[in-house]
Amino acid sequence: MHIYGHDNLMEEDALDASLYHANCLDVMDALIDAHPEGCFDMIFADPPYFLSNGGITCKAGKMVSVDKGAWDKSQGANVNHDFNHDWLSRCQKLLKPNGTLWVSGTMHVIFSVGFAMQQLGFKMLNDIIWEKPNPPPNLACRTFTHSTETILWAAKNDKAKHYFNYDAMKQENENKQMKSVWRFTAPKMDEKTYGKHPTQKPMALLKRCIAASTKAGDVVFDPFCGSGTTGVAALGLQRIFCGVELEVEYVELAKKRMVGAYKKANVEPSASETICNLEEERC
Ligand SMILES: C[S@@+](CC[C@H](N)C(=O)[O-])C[C@H]1O[C@@H](n2cnc3c(N)ncnc32)[C@H](O)[C@@H]1O
Numbered sequence: 452m453h454i455y456g457h458d459n460l461m462e463e464d465a466l467d468a469s470l471y472h473a474n475c476l477d478v479m480d481a482l483i484d485a486h487p488e489g490c491f492d493m494i495f496a497d498p499p500y501f502l503s504n505g506g507i508t509c510k511a512g513k514m515v516s517v518d519k520g521a522w523d524k525s526q527g528a529n530v531n532h533d534f535n536h537d538w539l540s541r542c543q544k545l546l547k548p549n550g551t552l553w554v555s556g557t558m559h560v561i562f563s564v565g566f567a568m569q570q571l572g573f574k575m576l577n578d579i580i581w582e583k584p585n586p587p588p589n590l591a592c593r594t595f596t597h598s599t600e601t602i603l604w605a606a607k608n609d610k611a612k613h614y615f616n617y618d619a620m621k622q623e624n625e626n627k628q629m630k631s632v633w634r635f636t637a638p639k640m641d642e643k644t645y646g647k648h649p650t651q652k653p654m655a656l657l658k659r660c661i662a663a664s665t666k667a668g669d670v671v672f673d674p675f676c677g678s679g680t681t682g683v684a685a686l687g688l689q690r691i692f693c694g695v696e697l698e699v700e701y702v703e704l705a706k707k708r709m710v711g712a713y714k715k716a717n718v719e720p721s722a723s724e725t726i727c728n729l730e731e732e733r734c
Contacts (some may be wrong), residue, residue, distance in 0.1 A: 454481045460706060466713050467691040472702040474696040477676035479541035487605075489547045492614075492669035495660055495681045496552065498535065501525035502559040502675055518724050522697060530562070531632025534660060536567040538674060544570055545672065546607040547615060551576065551664045555602045555652065565603055573605040576613065580632045580654060602660070605629070616663050623659070633659065639681075645707040646700075647677035657684035665690055665718040679703065683712045 457478055460470045471478050482490065499522050506517040522594040525531055542552055551574065554564050568575065573643035579602040606613040620629035635653045642654055657680050661671060673681035677693030678701055685692040686709060696702045 454478055455485070460702060461709070466709060467540075468517060468686060468709055469693045470676070470679075470682070470702065470706055470709070471644055471693075471695045472697075472699055473695055474697055476537060476541065478537070478675065478695045479545060483541060483544050486545065489545055489550065490546050490670065492550045493665045493690075494542050494546060494549055494550070494552045494672045494674070495555075496658065496674055497540070497555045497650065497677065498538065498560060498564070498683075499523045500557050500559045500650070501531050502557065509711055510587060510588065520625065521700065524692070528563070532563045533569065534558070535563050536570065539564070539567050540571055541566075541572075542672075543573065543607055548607060549609075549611050550607055551613050552605050553602055553660050553664070554605075554608075555581070555600055557597070557600055558670060560706050561601045561603070568603065568605055574607070574609050574611060574613075575603065577604040577631050578602075578614075581605060582632060582634045583637060586632060594675050601614050603654075604664070604721060609665075614664060614666065616666075620659075620663055623662075629663075642680075645711055646678070646704045646713065648704060651678045652680045652696040654680060654684055657681050658688065661685055661688050661690060674703055677701050679708045680710045687712060 454471060457471045457473050458470060460468045461468045501518075502517060502521060502525070504518075506527055508515060508517045509678045532566060546552060546592070554561075554568075556564055565575075571598045581602055583600075586596050589596040589692070621627065623629065633656070635656045638651050638653045642651070661681075661684055665671060670691045671681060671685040672692065673692075673694045676682060679694060682692040682705060683696050684732050692709075694705060
């Protein structure tokens with residue numbers, strides 16, 4: 452995928468992926484010009500939560516700042532809502548007629564996102580609760596421990612005939628209908644081999660969203676792609692991926708993760724080959 456005025460940073464030609472170091476609003480405007488009827492089967496968006504305002508949390512038993520970076524600072528409810536409306540309206544234009552949008556967020560942002568989606572005429576499909584079995588303890592002891600995030604799933608509009616892989620979801624849930632409460636731990640160390648992102652999503656969560664709402668060969672977009680979790684999950688499930696990220700350090704991380712996952716799947720020797728090589732070295 453080429454977007455006029457933006458360089459695709461993915462150098463691995465064999466990968467069905469495009470990655471842009473840019474403001475997603477600019478990239479989406481260029482894409483809308485090139486594809487006025489829409490070009491994505493699915494969009495997963497994990498936007499800024501606007502919670503980096505000097506608070507504290509607990510990490511590995513220590514008190515640390517909750518601040519994630521300048522991109523996550525709140526500019527007040529109205530400006531935050533205008534921003535959510537701006538990127539969501541572009542996502543809506545970029546969805547194919549039957550495409551769907553997933554948006555994750557905490558209480559700091561999800562109500563504005565949901566309201567903007569209602570204003571824009573998205574058709575709400577589900578509000579998924581992601582329950583974290585191992586949340587950080589609540590240091591202030593003035594509220595319940597925060598242990599969930601919400602993921603809204605919506606179709607482009609009321610006319611859309613969205614795709615839902617009901618059978619695959621049922622099969623994943625011991626042959627019972629999959630409920631809208633999902634339990635996933637935070638990403639483990641083996642998902643952080645190439646570096647860390649402060650709000651990295653678990654791979655299993657992204658794989659479920661993608662498997663539920665797309666088929667092999669479909670095109671998945673992530674406007675706030677961070678460490679590239681959506682890209683790695685999409686490519687692993689044989690989908691095509693396009694992502695945008697504002698911060699250069701996360702663009703580099705996303706690129707490393709996608710190329711690394713591709714090499715692992717295609718180049719790394721199989722277990723038997725590894726044993727053979729060791730045998731040769733011993734000789
Ligand atoms: C909540 S994080 C996404 C994390 C991602 N889901 C992952 O698993 O790594 C949001 C990301 O959006 C980026 N961002 C913020 N504003 C942006 C914008 N206007 N355009 C593109 N990226 C943006 C931030 O730098 C941050 O990496």
